[in-house]
Amino acid sequence: MSVMADKLAGVWPEITLGLGACVCMALGLAKASSTRKLTSWVAGLFLLLSGVLAIAGPQPTSGLILPPQMVLYVKLAVVAVGVVLLLVAAQLPSSWRATHRAEEGIEPFDPANVMRGEFFAFFLFSLAGVMLTTTANDLVWLFLSLELVSLPTYVMVATSQDRIRAQESAVKYFFLGALAVAVFLYGFTLIYGATGFTDLSRVQSAAATTTSPLLTLGIVLAIVGISFKIAAVPMHFYTADVYQGAATPVTAFLAFVPKTAGFVAIIILLSMLPQWPTHGPIMWLLWIMAALTMTVGNVMGLLQTSVKRTLAYSSIAHSGYLLVGLLAGPALLTSGGGGSGAIGNGIAAVLFYLVAYALSTIGAFAVLGCVQVDGHEADSFDDISGLSTKHPGLAAVMLVCVLSLVGLPPLLGFIGKIYLFGSAMAHRGENPAFVWLVVVAVLNSAVSAVYYLRIIGACYFGKPSGRTEPQHCPSRRIAALVCGIAVVVMGVAGNRLVTLARESSQLAQPSQQTPAKVVSDELPTDIHGG
């Protein structure tokens, strides 16, 4: 039983979020309108509680694939960004017709039509899924936690707006998601077939001794399937439609939560290999994926007339940048590679950039969500045209966040890109192809500036259209402000986060341990053991 207790010890934050989701679901159906309005507060409370438990609660002592610091880092990042996302989304349920009418007393409260509780419950479930992904030590666990991330988001997209477009995008999202799940599940079965284990630590030790092509193919398929979560080529097709169709707070949610889960899952899968893939098919897969993702994202971003679609393609492009850091891999063991400090550690760069990108893009989406045009959310470039004259504060946040996405020097995105591309350069000794990838990435950054500057141009130099009116959602403004300030302040003084990311990413690759010894006492017949 100690094994079970030990496994439970690591997941108290997730259990808290699960309980919180149940409470939210019940509160959303309460009789009194004032009680129902408490749901978002309760969700925030449970989110903070799970953050406290992640730091101060019992820590898992064994059975982790990722180092415990990295698990803690990702959990805290999920809590911190989750709070910002909750601020963005807090007033969203009030904008739905049925909920609104029930709250204003126009219609009697009908439990069947009001989705407030479900929205926040799914919100918490999805965050719990990301946390569970970090503690995954079994293929089945990894699969279930990735699904726990995605399944709630399908419903969140479908119910996020009272428009048919939201449902259309949810259907697209769901079916393409199911396809992606099939692909990575096929990969998982091949990994199991090649090694005979679903337990990841045993897969790791089995992979250290035999080089099975089935294992390679399994990991390749798994990565391709997971590229749906991170919105990378070849599974990026849904991104623009879904980001545009969902309500802006849900879009911001999609830009951070599944992406983080996906990258954590890919890090877990790649650490199954005897060493980080710097050569061979998996390296080339990631190389091509990174180059294509960046290029497709940025080129398509140039062609858009909708700000939300532009930001969606920007999300694809940033997945490409993140893949560059992922490919560079953990810090070099020898100091001769030129990798000193955080630069040179691709995993640390990915962990850092996930937060940096999240804050920048959530800020931009929050600003969009604060503006209303003809009774619906701002979407096209015309909608935000001349934003600076009416709402100088919102326009300033948009300016800062978008410049951070471009990667201009004092801001958060700049530091993130330096670490991503710098770590790839530091690893050029292992494979010269990394240099070309960095060249592609830098060229892409330059191209991306064009459409980012179009957003700023529309905000500051466009003719104000008289149709825009502010949305009544104070917490969304606070979230936008928090993102704007964080992007500037952490860009100037973000060393703490960089240090955290670096400390958290001492990846335990089996090549640093002694792989041969582990295998001898683990026979393939012992599948049901442990």
Added chain:
Amino acid sequence: MILMLPVLAEASFNQFAVVGVLLLIAIVFGVGNLVISKLMGPSREGPIKGLVYESGMNPITPARRRFNVRFYVVAMTFLVFDVEIVFLYPWATTFPSLAQDSPLNVLFLGRMLFFVLTTVIAFLYAWRKGVFRYD
């Protein structure tokens, strides 16, 4: 033993031959079945053969009939309890085999009661949501 197949194959084939064989089997199986049924199956045509259901069932109404979506919700609620039984059954068979004075008894019972409680919550939620109300 089946799990060792890749290793055996690797010894004699090239690196990715296993994958090739797998793909080949998949293709041959799919195409082969189509070809065999085309060759061996009797092909009869006629008005009865052209009916909607090959099993011989008579189609009663057009397919575009409206029906109550609530059916699905009830079916899904049923699934919740169905899955619960799947977990309850193995527990029920192993629970009596625990020693009488074992401290694990209470723990095991408590866990299962907690699990049942989660289902009760789901049931109450569905009730409040009006799933069981037919009007």
